[in-house]
Amino acid sequence: MTVAASHDPRRRRPWAWWILPLAALGLVMAMGWGAYEVYQDREKRYRHQVESALRVANMLQAQSVADWRQRRLAEGAALLDDSLFAQAVARWQATPAPEREALVRERLRTMVERAKYTAAYLVSPDGQLLLSPAGPANGQLPLPARQVLQRALDQAEPAMVEMHRNALFAFPIFGVLAPVFDGVRPVAAVWLVSDVRTTLYPLLDAWPSASRTAESVLVERDGDEVLYLSPLRHRFDEPLTLREPLAGADNDDPVQRAALGARGTLYGRDYRNERVLAMVSTVPDSPWLLISKMDVADAFTDAQRREWLALALLASLGLLWAGSMAVLWQWRAWRRERALKTELERNMRWLENAQQAASVGYFAYDAARAEFFMSRMASAMFGLPADGYMTLHQWVAMLHPEERERVLDIHGRALSGRAPLRTQYRILRPSDGQMRWIEVWGEYGSDDEAGPARMTGTVQDITERKHAEEQLARYRAALEERVRLDALTQVANRLALDEVVAQEWSRAERDGSSLALLMIDVDHFKAYNDRYGHVAGDQCLQSVARALSSGAVLRASDLVARYGGEEFAVLLPGTDATFAAQAAQRLCEAVNALALEHSANPQGDRVTISVGVASLRPRDVAAPPGQPRAGVDAAQALFQQADAALYRAKQAGRNQVAIYEPGRMDVLHAPAPVPQDLHDL
Incomplete structure (x- = not known):
């Protein structure tokens, strides 16, 4: 019996009753572990999506702020390039007439009304307020603006006055100082003032989705302190009044860490001591830092809650039926995936709308x-x-x-x-x-x-x-051309003459050729003005300029220019003194042929000219001892000789042509007959 009992199968299989529960428990634990791994992967992917969305929002806001700054600078550059405005300011300063003041004020009013500036002031180079759109202004620029004004004048370009507070305004302001030049002389500057509450701060409110904790803040490091430039969502400090001392590298506040040099994605605790996810970046071309943040609980709690509920449901169903648990888990995973995709699509739609708007x-x-x-x-x-x-x-x-x-x-x-x-x-x-x-x-x-x-x-x-930049370049080229044209006579001015003389002198040095210059003076022009008036005097100069142009510019390289007042100059490259003198005689004849009445001329009853002729080869000009022969400086000898010859022609009785030669000057009486072959020169 004993042997028989030992072979009873019911006595040999009690292990099956505990091995099966262990197997079931192992299966459930394996499924739970697998579910937990899936949860960790989902959480990591969702965290990456949230961080990427915050990074894109921060990047777009930083770019919007940078574009806002550049627009202000571009509007200042437009004022700098506005030569008509500069001329209006110079004329008003020279003669402060009401109608001239009105032109300047109208330009300032245009900046306020069309460019949406809070205020626009014309200021002197030393910082005194001169004009506003409403009329004369008193006082002077605040200290930050005065410091920037000097830099703008020295560099001849607009400069930004960073955000600050000033007693003139009850709100934070941002300014641009655009210098105004009359030629190369600084005559004034325009101070453009923006209310950052209405122009800058709204750029920080755009977010991809509604959030009760999300905010972006502009800060700036000021020595050992952090200065808040924009208002905080959860505090009521006025902008530019809240300062915090730097607390050291162990501080967990993203703002403190940003001021110490941290960039990118940060986790820490903000000024409310709340756990936050933050993105830190610099605003291009500025000292500003942009911190975009939101509470970690606001960003991840809902997703974590959904994941834990799904895991609990999966565990419960796994105890009932492993196969159904797997199917149900897949269904729930699909639901979560679809929810994440829906939220991502909603964020992407917002992002696309924001991108399209910008x-x-x-x-x-x-x-x-x-x-x-x-x-x-x-x-x-x-x-x-x-x-x-x-x-x-x-x-x-x-x-x-x-x-x-x-x-x-x-x-x-x-x-x-x-x-x-x-x-x-x-x-x-x-x-x-x-x-x-x-x-x-x-x-x-x-x-x-x-x-x-x-x-x-x-x-x-x-x-x-x-x-637009190409059109602006063409516009500037046209302005450069106008700058080199005499406004009254429409011939080249002194600036253009100096530039062409320098170029032709260098060419003559290379080629070994001659360069001739005719200095021309309208005889007794002051007496003409006194007798006939300045309007008739201007018309006389215009007629003489046309006669000189038609009689002298026979080649593309020849140049007629108004030297100043009633003096003109004619540059003849590749011409020696003999042919230059013949050209000068033709000019005298051309002016005589105008038959302009001049009853105050002691030498006759019509307008005449005197001409001094000089011709040089650059290689014949001796350089000062110990110095190289410099083209532009050496070319002054040509002007000096032509001017000396002109003086000799006027001493000889005017209406003359005098040729400069070392040791003597020949005077040719004009008008003299011109040989026919000389007209072919």
Whole structure:
């Protein structure tokens, strides 16, 4: 029996009753571990999405603030380039008549009404307030603006007065000082004042989704303190009044860490002692720092709650039926995936709307896959379908052939050095064959130093801006040409003459040729003005200028210029003294032929001229001992000789041509008959 009992199968299988529960428990634990790993992966991906959305919002806001600053600077540059305004200011300062003051005030009123400035003042070079759109102004610039004014005048370019408070205004202001020059002489400056509450602070309110804790704040490091430039959402301090001392590197506040040099994504505790996720970046071309942040609880709590509830449900159903648990878990995972996609799509729609409003597109480049992910706006700029993808080969093929090597080198160096990228280049769109200008801002990064690099950034079509810059360059060239033209006689002025003399003197030095100069004076012109009046005097000068131009400019290289007052000069490259004297006699005849009445002329009853002639070869001019022969300085000898010859012609009785020669000067009486062959010169 004993043996029989030992072989009873019911006595040999009691282990099955505890091995099965252990197996079931192991299965549940394995499923729980797998679910937990999936949760960790989902949480990491969601965290990356939230951080990326915050980074893009911060980048767009920083770019908006930078563009706002550049627009202010560009408006100041427009005032600097406004020669009509500079002339109006100079005339008003010379003669403060009401009608001249009204012209200046009207220009200031235009800046206030059209450019949306709070105030615009005309100030003197030493900082005294002169005019406002309403009339004369008293007082002087605040200290920060006076310091900037001196720099703007020295550098001859507009300068920004950073955000500050001033007793003249009850709110924070930002200013631009645009110097005003009459030629090369600074006569005044325009102080443009912006109310940052209505122009700058609204740029910090744009966010991809509604959030009760999200905010962006502008700060600036001021010595050992942090100065808050914009208002805080959860405090009521006035902007530019809140200062905090730097607390050291161990401080957990993102603002403190940003002031100490930290950039990018940060986790810490803000001024409310709340745990926050922050993105720190610098505003380009400024001392400002932009910190965009939101509470960690606000960003992640809802997602974490959904994940833990899903895990609890999965564990409960796993105890009932493993197969159903797997199916249900997959269903719940699909639901979560769809919710995340819906939220991501909503954020992307907001981002696309913001990009479209700012004409900016967003892209992300995956170096491992050599592929770009493009926003809809970015795809439209490159003329691509709105599927959101562009291969590296497609992008390289679009680059303009003249810039392809340069652009690839810039991107390659930025990628290898993980450095920020900002560049402009041209593309040829395959969709319509248009050439477009593109500006790219980007940052490279990876999950770890050894991981694959990727780039995220913005892209903007700046073709119209480039066209505007080209038009502005042409406009400036036209202004430069007008600057070198005498306004009364419409011949070249003294500036143009000096420039051409320097050029022709250098050419004569190279070629070994002669350079001739005729100095011309209208005889007894003061008596003419006294007898007939200044209006008739201006008309007389215009007639003489036309006669000189028609009688002297026989070649493209010859130049007629008004030297000053009633004096003119004619430059004849490649001409010796003999032929220059013959040309001078023809000019005397041409002016005599005008038959302009001049009853106050002691030598006759018509307008006449006296001419001094000089001709030099640059190689014949002796340099001062121990000094090289300098072209522009040595050319002054030509002016001195021609002026001496003119003086001799006037001493000889005027209406004369005098030729300068070393040791003597020949005087030719005019008008004298001109040989027929000389007219062919």
